[in-house]
Amino acid sequence: MHRHNWRRAASYIYQYSARLRTEAILKDSQHVSLMLHERLSGLSAAINALHLVHPAYAWIEHLGEASSFPSDSYQSKKAKKTVKDQLAGNEIQAQRLQFYIDIEKLQNEFVLTSAEYWLSLSNVKWTFSGKDKVPSDVIDLLVQTNSYEMAFTVILQFWKGSGLKRELERVFSAMSLKCCPNKLGSTSTGTNVIMLTSSRDAMVVRGSSDVVPASQLSSQWETLEHYLETYKSLHTGLPIIVAETLLRTDPQIELPLWLVLMFKDNQKNRTWGMAGQESNPASLFQLYVDYGRYPEATNLFLEYVEAFASVRPSNLINRKRPFAVWFPYTTVERLWCQLEELINAKCNVDQCDKLKRLLHGGLLNHLKLLKVDSDDVLSSAAYHWENRKVVLGGAL
Incomplete structure (x- = not known):
């Protein structure tokens, strides 16, 4: 009843x-x-x-x-x-x-x-x-109206697996675009759509009456950081989506420190190279190279090469383990070639030459260290083999 x-x-x-x-x-x-x-x-x-x-x-x-x-x-x-x-009755x-x-x-x-x-x-x-x-248009509308919490609620309710990841990528790409003031220039009408800084508190697009307060941009950055921290566990590649969207929209934009740290903090041990989860230092390094951010790319690579070289004696065995360390050597080679092309084209010669010398020095020291480690491993293996033969000979 x-x-x-x-x-x-x-x-x-x-x-x-x-x-x-x-x-x-x-x-x-x-x-x-x-x-x-x-x-x-x-x-x-x-x-x-x-x-x-x-x-x-x-x-x-x-x-x-x-x-x-x-x-x-x-x-x-x-x-x-x-x-x-037994619970299924006539009713x-x-x-x-x-x-x-x-x-x-x-x-x-x-x-x-x-x-x-x-x-x-x-x-x-x-x-x-x-x-x-x-x-998906309801998700787009919710993002446009800044109803992010509701947008994520709909996504989690109706999408699973690869579909869930795809929708998350769409949302975070749209949220990243809102953090790029230069994005406004592509939607304005008229011949002059240059982004200008008119004061400390506003960004103005010439040829448009739109004014973007700096406080609004700051709020968008904070919102992006909050939700990225919340949902990156569901999709570890979200930091890559955000960084790529920002760099594709504005190649000169400065990535926020909290976003860069998301690529670095995923590593268990920085002395093992640039490998890690999907959003790892190597993926950030590749993005820097893809979008012409050569100083950042060079500094990032040297940072991890130096961390690898400065390993503590207690962790030295990890550095000598075969296949324990990985660096994106193919991307490093591409960076080297692009720096040479810029030098040959007489474009930013001084800066590119300095970066090339830094990269050359870091690579040279790194390869020397790898050779020393390899020789140590071979010597250690030969030493243990000789001892084993002596022990076996004595037993016979």
Whole structure:
């Protein structure tokens, strides 16, 4: 009896929330937010009511056009069973050909209605049709209106695996673009779209009336850092996406220190080279080379070469282990060739020549050290082999 009453209550509450959805379409935008908020309360109450029912019976009948949550189709099937066949009685079997709405579908609808509500607060109208999968455009709209928390909630609710990573990459790429003031120049109309610094507190695009306060840019950086720290555990390549987006948009931009440290802090031991997780020093080094940031690339490489050379005696055995250390030698060679090309083209000759000499010195010392370590390993192996032969000879 109690199970039947809670299911009936959930059904009536859901009918009311569905009617609100229909009425909201006919209302003006001024009242949409209030109706969406009331609808969210109804969906929440329906979900709570079904949670009081045994999981095998926690569903309500489908109400035709009243439903708006995404599903490929409302398939004819019986209620979900969490217990074995002994819990499946005649009541469930009688419902096997009827449409149903379970808690999971109600939760999906609640998330999408929440997204619609947040967009309505920014005067952005979006309504999900309920016939196809969740479109990515709702994520784009949420990011455009700075509703990042809601955007990530939708992503985590509806995407898994590689699809989840793909959507996270899209969101963080869009968030990174908001941190690039030079990006505004590409969307402005007119012939003069040069970014100018008019004061300490604002950035102005010539030929446009748009003013970007420095405080707003600072807020975007802080937001990007916060969410990147939160979600990089779900996708370790997100720092690469952010850094590449920034450098591609503005090759002269200075990457923030916290972003650079994300590439470096993933390493367990800096004396083992530039390898690591997906976002490692080698990937940052490659980005620097790809986008012409040769001073940063050279300094980063020398930093790890020197760390490798200055290993403590207690960790010396790790340095001598075969394949324990890795450096991106192919990318180093490409950096060397690009510096030579710039010198031959008489472009920044002094700077490129200085970088080339630094790179040459670091490589020379590194290769000498590798040779010494290799000789030590061979000598140690020969010494142990001689001792082994002496021991075996004495035993015979």
